[in-house]
Amino acid sequence: MxxxxxxxxxxxxxxxxxxxxxxxxxxxxxxxxxxxxxxxxxxxxxxxxxxxxxxxxxxxxxxxxxxxxxxxxxxxxxxxxxxxxxxxxxxxxxxxxxxxxxxxxxxxxxxxxxxxxxxxxxxxxxITAICMTEPDCGSDLRAIKTTAVDKGDHYLVNGQKTFITNGHLCDLCVVAVKTHPGTEREGVSLLLINSDSEGFEKGPLLNKIGLKAQDTCELFFDHVKVPKDNLLGEEGSGFKIMMRELARERLTVALNAVGGAEGAIEKTLAYTSTRTAFKQPIAGFQNTQFKLAECAAQLQVHQTFIDRCTRLLSDNKLSAESASMAKYSATEMHSKVVDECLQLFGGYGYIWDYPIARMYANNRVARIYAGTNEIMKLLIARGLFKDLFLHMKTSKN
Incomplete structure (x- = not known):
C-alpha cells in the first residue's frame, strides 16, 4: 500500500x-x-x-x-x-x-x-549470543568485571552478563572478558564459550515490557574452563574489535526501525480506512490524514538515508558516526510513528491482540540497546568536533 x-x-x-x-x-x-x-x-x-x-x-x-x-x-x-x-x-x-x-x-x-x-x-x-553488558556496566564496555585468568593452556572465567539476546537458547557465546585483571592495562579480550561448559549457567528469562518471545536472560560464569584456542582475535584486542563492529550492529537497529515504522503505517492505513466514527471512516478526518502524511514523510526520509548506509556497509565504508546517526535518528522516528499510529487505533491500540500494541511495547528498547541514543549523540558530536577534541587532548599532554 x-x-x-x-x-x-x-x-x-x-x-x-x-x-x-x-x-x-x-x-x-x-x-x-x-x-x-x-x-x-x-x-x-x-x-x-x-x-x-x-x-x-x-x-x-x-x-x-x-x-x-x-x-x-x-x-x-x-x-x-x-x-x-x-x-x-x-x-x-x-x-x-x-x-x-x-x-x-x-x-x-x-x-x-x-x-x-x-x-x-x-x-x-x-544458536549464538554476544555477551558484553553486565549488571553494573551498560554502554561503558571498559568497565566490565568478568575476568579470564590465564592458567597456562586455558583461561578460567568468572563473572556475569545480563540482557543477553538468545541467552536461553544459545549454544555458543562471544564473551567480553578482562584477561589481565588488577593490572594497569587490564586488557579486554573476546572468548568463544560453549554453553555446555562446566560452570556456565543460564538464568531465568527476564520479564520484559516487550520482546516477550525473545529469550533474554542473564548468564553466569563460575570458574568456567575455556581453552586458549577459543580466544577470538588477539589477547587484549577485544575492545577495538567491538568498537569496529558496532557500526554494523547499530545499522541493524536502524533497519529494524524503518521496517517497523513502515509496518505500523500500513496497519494504521488499513485500520483507519475501515473503522468508522461519526458515520465516516476515521481516515476521512483531516487529522488522521495529516498524522499519517507526517509519518510517511519521515519514513521516506529515513529509508533513503538507511539505504545509503546499507550500501556503505556492503562496501566496508560505513563510518561510526553515520551508523550512530542512523541508529539514533531512525529509532526516534520509529517511536514517534508507532505512538501516532497507536493513537489512531483508539482504545483498541492498547489491546495486545492488535499488532500496533506489540509494536509500541517492542520498539522502546531500541533507543537503549546497541548503545543508548545519548551515547549516539556523543559519538556524532565527537565526529563533528574531532579536530577540537584532538587539540584538547594534545594540549593536556
Missing amino acids: LQNVLLEREIYATEEHQMMRKMIQDFIKHDIIDYMDAWEQKGMVPRDLWKRAGALGLLCMDMPVIYGGSALDFSFNALFIEELAKEGISGPGFSLHSDIVAPYLLKYGSEAQKQQYLPLMAAGEL
Whole structure:
C-alpha cells in the first residue's frame, strides 16, 4: 500500500531481492505469525524455527559459501530484518546471530573456528549470543568485571552478563572478558564459550515490557574452563574489535526501525480506512490524514538515508558516526510513528491482540540497546568536533 506513495527503493529492486522478499513473507506467514501468542507465553521461539530459517538460506546470507552462507551482499540481510520488523516479529534473534556474531567469527576467528562454527550457524543448528553488558556496566564496555585468568593452556572465567539476546537458547557465546585483571592495562579480550561448559549457567528469562518471545536472560560464569584456542582475535584486542563492529550492529537497529515504522503505517492505513466514527471512516478526518502524511514523510526520509548506509556497509565504508546517526535518528522516528499510529487505533491500540500494541511495547528498547541514543549523540558530536577534541587532548599532554 505504501509503495503507491513512497519512491521505489532501488536497493531492493532487483529480481533476486523480489524473490527473496516473497520467500521471507511466506516464511513469516506459514512459520511465524500464527505461533506468536504461544511463543510470547513461553518466552522464546522453538529451535526448529532456527533450523527452518537455516534450511531456507535466511541465516548468515552474506557469509562465504565455503562456510555455509550464500555469499550475498548485506542488502539481503537488511531486507530480512525489515520484513520481520514490518510484521512486528520480535522473537527470533536472527539478526544478532547473522549480523553480529557471524561477522566476528568471519573477520577475527581462526580458520579452525570458522570451519567449526559458521556452517552450523548458517544451518540454524547452532544458536549464538554476544555477551558484553553486565549488571553494573551498560554502554561503558571498559568497565566490565568478568575476568579470564590465564592458567597456562586455558583461561578460567568468572563473572556475569545480563540482557543477553538468545541467552536461553544459545549454544555458543562471544564473551567480553578482562584477561589481565588488577593490572594497569587490564586488557579486554573476546572468548568463544560453549554453553555446555562446566560452570556456565543460564538464568531465568527476564520479564520484559516487550520482546516477550525473545529469550533474554542473564548468564553466569563460575570458574568456567575455556581453552586458549577459543580466544577470538588477539589477547587484549577485544575492545577495538567491538568498537569496529558496532557500526554494523547499530545499522541493524536502524533497519529494524524503518521496517517497523513502515509496518505500523500500513496497519494504521488499513485500520483507519475501515473503522468508522461519526458515520465516516476515521481516515476521512483531516487529522488522521495529516498524522499519517507526517509519518510517511519521515519514513521516506529515513529509508533513503538507511539505504545509503546499507550500501556503505556492503562496501566496508560505513563510518561510526553515520551508523550512530542512523541508529539514533531512525529509532526516534520509529517511536514517534508507532505512538501516532497507536493513537489512531483508539482504545483498541492498547489491546495486545492488535499488532500496533506489540509494536509500541517492542520498539522502546531500541533507543537503549546497541548503545543508548545519548551515547549516539556523543559519538556524532565527537565526529563533528574531532579536530577540537584532538587539540584538547594534545594540549593536556
